[in-house]
Amino acid sequence: MFPCQKILFCSGAIILVYATAALGQKSARPTRQPREVVEAYRVCERFQTLLAEDLDFNRAYEATFTKNVSRRREIAITEGEFGAGDLASVDDATLIDAFKSRMQILYLMLPLASPENEEVEALFFPPKIKTILDRKAPETADQFPSYALQLKQDATDFRAHLNQLAERYPRVAERIRKFKSDLSQKSAPPDHVVKPLTAYSRGRVLGLKDEYYQIGDYAVIREGNEMKIIGIRFFSRLF
Helix, strand or coil: CCCCCCCCCCCCCEEEECCCCCCCCCCCCCCCCCHHHHHHHHHHHHHHHHHHHHCCHHHHHHHHECCCHHHHHHHHHHHHCCCCCCCCCCCHHHHHHHHHHHHHHHHHHHHHCCCCCHHHHHHHCCHHHHHHHHCCCCCCHHHHHHHHHHHHHHHHHHHHHHHHHHHHCHHHHHHHHHHHHHHHCCCCCCCCCCCCECCCCCCCCCCCCCCEEEECCEEEEEECCEEEEEEECCEEEEC
């Protein structure tokens, strides 16, 4: 099943609560935040703004995520949910590319979430697209490079599918427009001082004593002179 959420193809509706929802609530009397916090909010907003332009995850990732290759690798392993296989022998570039492809597919899928009925669901998620969403990682590391290449092709195919739907159906074009609009919305920090946290629990991206900020659903760290994203939390629930 696709990472970061359970995609359920049934008559029920899905509510997807993703990182675009509220980086923070606006306050009538804004609290003065440390400069690091302000910059952390800015990098999250930059990620969303770049992504909103053409749903290009790679571009947004390269502009806002950590540049540290070791961290990128650990993010890919943790967030990519590539199964329980031993990935130690898979090179960094292949792992990171596979992660970016999976995230690209996810963001292309989100505008189609919660179809109105079974007929629309079948239109949005035909068998070829369901195959993409259900694709599982290989059990052995030697098969991972071909799997990563397949994911890249899957992302290309999903974008073509989304574009075709948007051209043929105004309702889909409106879904995409609204999704991009929601991504572009700016948010202000809360009415309390945001403080750094430690003991980041997602994989081995950070050491136990390394500080990070939780900005809405984004985890952000200082890396040199810049604030960089190290993770995005996604949630889904069926009702």
